[in-house]
Amino acid sequence: MIGKDPAASLSVTIDDVARAAGVSIRTVSRVLNDSPKVGGATREAVQAIIRELGYSPSARARALATGRSNLIAVVQDDPNAHVIGVMQRGIANVCARHGFELVVHPVRFSDPDVAQNVERFARRSRVDGLIVLPPASEIDAIPQRLTAMGVPSIGIASIDVTAYPCMLISDERSAAAELGRHLLQLGHRRIAIIEGPPRFQSAQQRKAGFLEALATSGAPVELERREGDYGFESGMTAAASLLGMKARPTAIFACNDIMAAAVVKAAREAGLDMPSQLSVAGFDDSDLASMISPALTTIRRPLSDMAETATERLLAMINDRPPELRRQAVPLSVVRRQSTTAIGVGDART
Amino acid sequence: MIGKDPAASLSVTIDDVARAAGVSIRTVSRVLNDSPKVGGATREAVQAIIRELGYSPSARARALATGRSNLIAVVQDDPNAHVIGVMQRGIANVCARHGFELVVHPVRFSDPDVAQNVERFARRSRVDGLIVLPPASEIDAIPQRLTAMGVPSIGIASIDVTAYPCMLISDERSAAAELGRHLLQLGHRRIAIIEGPPRFQSAQQRKAGFLEALATSGAPVELERREGDYGFESGMTAAASLLGMKARPTAIFACNDIMAAAVVKAAREAGLDMPSQLSVAGFDDSDLASMISPALTTIRRPLSDMAETATERLLAMINDRPPELRRQAVPLSVVRRQSTTAIGVGDART
DNA sequence: CGTCGAAATGTTACCGGTAGCAAGGATAAT
């Protein structure tokens, strides 16, 4: 009945349990870690007391004694709330299944001291491992330091960052190429791309894949390029410039959904009908993509799966099971929606 | 030069530092916690060694010894990635400033055992305090258990949940009322509301405030009500039903931006021009709101400020400074954009 | 020049668990 005092229950210690059960601390510890060498009767008695007292062992003390904190961290920059939201959930799910806790450590991609920042964080917090999300995952120095410290880490990015002991690489380049071919097949020849900021590898990959597809097709493509910063405003600016051309593009690929949404908005305000007069495609398949009109043709990354896989693999490394697969390419898929269509019917001829 | 060995640096202990500096552990500890009673020369010598060895104290051991983990948790359900993303960032910022780490604990609002789940989490992880985000913050049992355990917590919600020692209450009811008056002033009389799921207090508050404004205005309003679940599909369904009416509403208030976006999309596909033939308003001022066309008139909560304030206050409680303000109402504001306009010109007369 | 007090540093007992090793008890083999 001691357990009835709720105020005290937080401070119940293993000692209290041992005393109440009339056994030694060692035995209680065994029950907690369900060691096989405990008598059935004793085990049940101890468990009863534990329940009665509402006891639960301190993760901190445990961490100190075992050298494992049962904590993993996710390192994230946050330009993209959608990506982070979905991945965090996936990671948290796996953590919960394995009795781990998740600590988030936001960083700034542009901060020159990110790597040092992360190192200090890892050192101080003593997390058992880290998952690094893009675009922070593109920074070499982070896995370099982590690996030097002997802390397991896994990166999720669009390119291979060799310093990571394990990586999930989403093949954004191929996906963008596939999207390029898709537009060509639809008959588009005046095509524009709104690129992302070149400091991000993802932006470079998406651009490269797309341009490559157009170039190798052999089709006589008139290509127009603009640079955006993945933000809505930059998309509006680029769109305004493209739509104001005499020979306006019939299709625009924006390197993320946000800029694509800007194109849609700009086009609508310019009185253009989509997709008949203009096809638009994005990248990410964020919520946004299917909520605007017309719904965006875009590229989907299996974010949730990637997050779960990454976490499973990190936990494996933490448990000294080396990852079976040190590098894994994740295939992405084009999601066709209403924002792209074959050129023809209501074609815009300037 | 010992510090050059990076693999070893993770396991540098206070003892190593003491030995290297030729002082006692106690003195190193004093330097770490910058206690005033250390000689200047000694202090500098120790600091030099610490730097050289790349030592940083284990947060775990510290937690065990001091009884404080320097960890706070954010408890969140995640129907709304936007809200969580913004708030998490605000919380993390404040944490970083005060040397705290942030652990996220996702829960399910609909889970009958949430409260127990959170209690176990708090007990096990030994966090120093918790911030509970809506809608999880509406569940009484959570703060009840937390308070009984003596763990500081702060809730952010649209109503007062008395069991919290401290709360930030966003006045969604008044905001919705203000929005209602706004629509009336614009001349709308055939008005519809797409409500959120009644199990959420936020949905009830938004509805109540809006209806109240219409009722007390004295204006002869024809009100139409539909129930949604805060999801896009439900918004489409409700919109289809409303737009199919003989006497179609001239203004629709959707209780969140996502459903409002659905209304916009449905209206557009029905060939309606906005805002001339239909005014639409949402709630949340998510990214979405300004990215669609027309941009949504909606209601903004100062999410980032709220998150920071909540965190500051929680940290104050943790440091035994009772919160100066145990309840604080946060005023919200109507953001007028292009989706609402005065009735008249291109009015829809069915 | 002796004494006293403040400042600086050291010694050591925790914090709440884990786990190696030893000891006690019960059951099985001879």
Add this chain to the structure above:
DNA sequence: ATTATCCTTGCTACCGGTAACATTTCGACG
């Protein structure tokens, strides 16, 4: 019945810090 063996359980030394209390060292003052 006796001893060997296995199964249970207890004792205790850590894990890496913090902080109370003791001790030493000096400078200052009478």
